[in-house]
Amino acid sequence: MQDLLHDIEELQRIEKSVGVLYDSTVKSLVQEMKKKKKSEVNKITNADDKRAFDDYLKGGKSWVE
Helix, strand or coil: CHHHHHHHHHHHHHHHHECCECHHHHHHHHHHHHHHHHHHHHHHHHHHHHHHHHHHHCCCCCCCC
16 A cells, blocks of 8 residues: 555656656656566566465466466
8 A cells, every 4th residue: 555655646746747847857757667666566476476386386276377
């Protein structure tokens, strides 16, 4: 929940900067946010894959479906 609230604050900050800051600055802020979120998604995906593989090794369902 905190991450979502932080994202909303970030987006509001970016929204307020449109027209005030240079376009390149706004683009940089958005790219930074996208990079951070992609990194978080990758961490979650990797953790899910590891958990599924560990489950498979313990005799659970196939981890590749």
